[in-house]
Amino acid sequence: GAGVSQSPSNKVTEKGKDVELRCDPISGHTALYWYRQSLGQGLEFLIYFQGNSAPDKSGLPSDRFSAERTGGSVSTLTIQRTQQEDSAVYLCASSPGAANSNQPQHFGDGTRLSIL
C-alpha cells in the first residue's frame, strides 16, 4: 500500500511569507507526527496527533507554527511569517497504534523548505 505522502517535496519562499506543508498518512494510521531536520540540530519533534487531537505540541518552536488534522487523516503544518532559521526538512510520520503502543513510526520523504 501507499506510504506516508508529503507535499510539496521542495518549497522556496521569501522571508515573511506564510507556508503550508501537507502530510497524508498511511491509511488507517491514527497517530501522526511532525518532525524537523536541520543541519547541526538533527531531528526534532514538533507535534503529535492522535486522531484529530494534538495531545503533545511541546516541540513547536514558536507561535508562528501551527498544525491541524482533519478527518483523522491529512495534516497541515503552517508556518507564518517565515524566518531564515525555519529552513529545514520537515518530516511527517504515522503509526497505526494508540498511545503507548510499540508500533514503529513510518516516515514520508519530507518537505525541504528554504527561506530566502
Next chain:
Amino acid sequence: KQEVTQIPAALSVPEGENLVLNCSFTDSAIYNLQWFRQDPGKGLTSLLLIQSSQREQTSGRLNASLDKSSGRSTLYIAASQPGDSATYLCAVKGGSEKLVFGKGTKLTVNP
C-alpha cells in the same frame, strides 16, 4: 531531558566487513528504541524496533541489541555491502509519544 548520542559520526569500511554502530541514551526509562536508515534526500526507513523488555532484534544481516540499564544499543551489520551506505539513526521513545533522535552515523561501504 533525554539525550541520545551516536558514535561514530561517520564510518568508512571496505565491502564485506562486519561493523557495529553505537547509540547511547541518558534516561533508561524508555518504552522502545528504534533504528532507522536515511538515504540522501529521503525520509527515514524503519529497520528494527526493540521493546524495552527485549534484548535484541534481528532482520536479515542486521542485529540490534539493547541494554536498557546501561543506556546503550548497538546495530550490528554483517557482511556490509555498498548498498548499505546511508545515515543510520537511533531513536528512543520514553513516556511521551515522541521519538528522541541521535544525530546519526554516516556509513560509507566502499566496493
